[in-house]
Amino acid sequence: MFSGIVEAMAEVVAIEHELDNIHFTLTCPFAQELHIDQSVAHNGVCLTVTRQEGDTYTTTAMRETLLRSNLGGLRVGDKVNVERSMLMNGRLDGHIVQGHVDTTARCVKREDAAGSVIFTFAYDVEAEWVRRGYFTVDKGSVTVNGVSLTVCEPTANSFAVNIIPYTLEHTNFGQIEEGSVVNLEFDILGKYIARLQSLS
Numbered sequence: 076m077f078s079g080i081v082e083a084m085a086e087v088v089a090i091e092h093e094l095d096n097i098h099f100t101l102t103c104p105f106a107q108e109l110h111i112d113q114s115v116a117h118n119g120v121c122l123t124v125t126r127q128e129g130d131t132y133t134t135t136a137m138r139e140t141l142l143r144s145n146l147g148g149l150r151v152g153d154k155v156n157v158e159r160s161m162l163m164n165g166r167l168d169g170h171i172v173q174g175h176v177d178t179t180a181r182c183v184k185r186e187d188a189a190g191s192v193i194f195t196f197a198y199d200v201e202a203e204w205v206r207r208g209y210f211t212v213d214k215g216s217v218t219v220n221g222v223s224l225t226v227c228e229p230t231a232n233s234f235a236v237n238i239i240p241y242t243l244e245h246t247n248f249g250q251i252e253e254g255s256v257v258n259l260e261f262d263i264l265g266k267y268i269a270r271l272q273s274l275s
Contacts, residue, residue: 076161077116079169079216079223081246085117086221095138099240102131104155114174116158117154118247119221119258120144121174143221144176145256154247156221169223170216175249176258177209180219183233192243194219194251198259205231208232208269209261218260222246 085103088100092098101119109115109132113124120140141147148153161167175242180198196219204210211217211229217236218224243249251257 077121077158077169077174077221079119079172079218080158081156081222083157084245084247085157087151087153087155089133090149090151094143096135097141097147098125098133098135100126100131100133101155101157105159106130106132109159114160115179116160116172116174116197117222118145118176119156119172119174119218119260120176122145128213133248140176141179143180143201144258146258148256150158154250156246158221170218171219171263172221172223172260174260177259178259179256180259182255182257183252184235184254185251188237191240192238193227194234194238194247194248195228195233195235196257196259200232206269206273208266210265211261212265215265216262218258219249220251220257222248234267239270 083104085101089100109124109127111124114121123136124132125135132252136146178198180196182194183197184195186193211226211234213229215225215226227235238248
């Protein structure tokens with residue numbers, strides 16, 4: 076379980092393909108504190124630490140994860156938003172994030188807005204997914220590349236988010252341009268409500 080409050084950016088230092096899996100080796104400020112079996116969100120994707128050596132660690136993404144996320148497009152040198160699992164005795168500064176990416180979206184617009192930057196993202200929509208709660212609502216929560224954000228101007232297949240300078244500097248939002256592909260996790264509360272309604 077995560078909160079969508081990014082702790083740091085990790086840099087990909089090595090990539091190894093093994094059958095349908097990809098092993099990513101990364102370095103980040105808290106790499107030496109990690110241990111095998113620990114969960115870390117990478118661009119919002121919960122992955123397990125499989126190896127830890129000095130200031131690097133390795134994690135593995137399987138085929139399903141690669142199909143649903145942007146991790147398959149990572150290259151050595153890329154920056155990834157990372158967050159360790161949430162402490163149960165801490166404040167929930169973002170929202171409840173599972174680390175289970177639902178789909179990807181593409182940035183279709185980036186515009187400066189007098190002290191912040193507005194990003195608009197579009198994603199493919201399927202009627203069945205909408206019935207299951209995979210959508211955004213105005214002022215609701217959404218996770219983009221592991222960052223907990225507030226939704227603005229939602230449509231059937233798009234939404235906007237307003238990013239402050241601090242977030243631009245401390246996450247990989249600073250590298251997102253029109254055409255960039257990002258990971259989305261829709262709010263789990265909406266999914267549960269949709270499921271409950273389908274059973275009544």
